[in-house]
Amino acid sequence: xxxxYCPHCEDHREEEEFHASGExxxxxxLDPQSCSDEEWGEYLYFRKNPRGLHHELWVHAVGCRxxxxxxxxxxxxxxxxxxxxxxxxxxxxxxxxx
Amino acid sequence: xxxSTASNVESIAQMDQLPHKTGxxxxxxxxxxxxxxxxxxxxxxxxxxxVEIKEVKLLGHxxxxxxxxxxxxxxxxxxxxGLDLPGPLQSSLQGEFIAYWVxxxxxxxxxxxxQAFQLERDMRSAMSGNFxxxxxxxxQTVICLSGANAVDVLKKSTPYDVHNKNFPVGKVVTSxxxxxxxxxxxxxxxxxxxxxxxxxxxxxxxxxxxACIEYGLVIKD
Numbered sequence: 001x002x003x004x005y006c007p008h009c010e011d012h013r014e015e016e017e018f019h020a021s022g023e024x025x026x027x028x029x030l031d032p033q034s035c036s037d038e039e040w041g042e043y044l045y046f047r048k049n050p051r052g053l054h055h056e057l058w059v060h061a062v063g064c065r066x067x068x069x070x071x072x073x074x075x076x077x078x079x080x081x082x083x084x085x086x087x088x089x090x091x092x093x094x095x096x097x098x
Numbered sequence: 099x100x101x102s103t104a105s106n107v108e109s110i111a112q113m114d115q116l117p118h119k120t121g122x123x124x125x126x127x128x129x130x131x132x133x134x135x136x137x138x139x140x141x142x143x144x145x146x147x148x149v150e151i152k153e154v155k156l157l158g159h160x161x162x163x164x165x166x167x168x169x170x171x172x173x174x175x176x177x178x179x180g181l182d183l184p185g186p187l188q189s190s191l192q193g194e195f196i197a198y199w200v201x202x203x204x205x206x207x208x209x210x211x212x213q214a215f216q217l218e219r220d221m222r223s224a225m226s227g228n229f230x231x232x233x234x235x236x237x238q239t240v241i242c243l244s245g246a247n248a249v250d251v252l253k254k255s256t257p258y259d260v261h262n263k264n265f266p267v268g269k270v271v272t273s274x275x276x277x278x279x280x281x282x283x284x285x286x287x288x289x290x291x292x293x294x295x296x297x298x299x300x301x302x303x304x305x306x307x308x309a310c311i312e313y314g315l316v317i318k319d
Contacts, residue, residue, distance in 0.1 A: 008202050009271075010186050014257035016274055062279045063272050064201035 004058070005082045008066040021057040023047045024069045051075060053093040057085075110222075114215035115235045116156060127211075129155040130239040130299035140319040147314025148247030151306060154240040154291075158214025160207045161200075162221075164229035174225035178217060179207065189270045189283060198270045198283060198293075206281065206293070211235065237296050241306070244289035247313035252290060254309050256282065276305040 003012040029035050029043055048054070054074050059067045071081040071091045080091040116127050131153050164171035166183070175183055181192035183205050190197045194213075198206045209217055218231050243251060252260045258273040259265065260282075270283040278301060281293040294302045307315065 008186070011271070014274065016257065062274050064204075066201055 004070070004079065006060045006063060006066075007068050007082050007084050008060065008064045013060065013063060017060060017062040019059050019061045021059055021067065024055040024057040050093075053080065053091065055089055112215065112218060112222075113233065115233060116158075116211045116214070127156050129153060130294075130296040131155075131241075131303055134300070134303055136317060137319045140317045143317040144314060145316065147245065147310075147316040149243060149245040149251055149310040149313050150248075150316040150318060151310065152242045152244075152318040154242055156211040157235065157240060158209040158211045158217070158233070159235045159238055159293075160209065160214060160218060160221075161232045161234055162197075162205045162207060162229070163203055163231075164225075165203055168227060168229070170227060171225055171229050174221055174229075177224050178220045179209075187269055187271055189268050198281060200272060200281070208240065238293055239296065239299050241292045241294065241299075241302065242285075242289065243292065243306070244286070245313070245316070246288060247310075248288055248290055250313060251306065251309050252282070255305065256280075258282070260284075276302060276309075278302065 002015040004015055004018050005012050006018075026043065029039065032040065035043070051074060054072050056070050056072055057067055058070050059065065067085050069083050069085060069087070069089065070079055071083075071089050072079050081089060083089060117125050119125075136153055162175065162183070166172065172183060175181070175197075179192060179195045179197070181190045181195060181197055183197055184190040184199045186199055186202070188199050194210050196208050198208075200206050214233055214235055218233055221231055249260055255276045256273050258271055265271075265284055267284050267286055270281060272279060272281045275282065275292065275294070278294070278298045280302065283291040283293070285291050292302065
């Protein structure tokens with residue numbers, strides 16, 4: 001039993017209803033045509049793998065099918081905060097690897 | 099802008115999924131559980147048991163999408179269906195129509211099958227701007243579960259907490275149901291409705307038959 005709070009359903013749901021969709025807050029380059037290969041490659045493939053706080057995008061796949069963000073501790077798996085896409089996280093880390 | 103909007107509206111394909119008889123041609127609508135032949139099963143079914151199952155066939159299922167901040171969208175729905183769209187995990191009943199909350203900008207409305215086509219047309223003419231109405235009547239079906247042990251069948255089938263405290267009458271959730279998913283609605287203290295996809299209806303039906311055996315299953319047509 002592991003419940004995750006969905007900010008759209010405003011309800012705690014079983015973890016199997018959700019899918020993790022990787023790191024959150026990755027802006028798409030405004031003008032992809034003018035990106036260098038390196039810039040485009042960084043955007044497309046390179047992700048952080050922090051030990052500690054991590055901002056992640058999740059989707060309530062079996063439910064409202066909406067995306068939202070989770071701030072999670074990758075060491076303890078503790079969910080520190082859940083917030084909607086477009087909102088700023090209030091729990092942030094000042095560590096270098098963030 | 100207005101020209102392109104108007105032409106877009108005209109190009110939207112609308113289909114009456116339950117057409118009336120035309121000439122000698124009588125199209126036959128088959129519900130997703132048509133092949134399960136519930137009529138024959140119900141004739142051989144026990145008269146009393148802990149769980150009663152019934153398929154509510156060939157209802158009109160309309161998916162409405164729009165913003166709750168769009169006053170015209172809300173008033174259009176109110177004008178045609180006479181109901182206010184419900185908030186998260188709630189339902190709204192008005193006569194023969196019932197609206198279920200599905201997601202923050204999506205609702206499922208169940209209407210009598212023969213009215214779905216006309217209601218869709220009426221809503222389209224009552225609204226403008228950004229909204230979507232899709233008639234998914236052929237794509238899903240409603241299975242009613244009732245009886246003293248209906249809640250026990252749900253407990254076996256979904257990880258969602260179906261206790262009175264968490265799941266009062268009128269609440270609706272989309273959750274995992276028997277390894278697939280279903281929209282689960284509590285229509286009464288001992289009655290529930292499952293809305294399942296057509297392609298999964300056979301699987302859900304077989305699952306329910308199996309899950310209900312220990313409580314005594316009554317099949318109604």
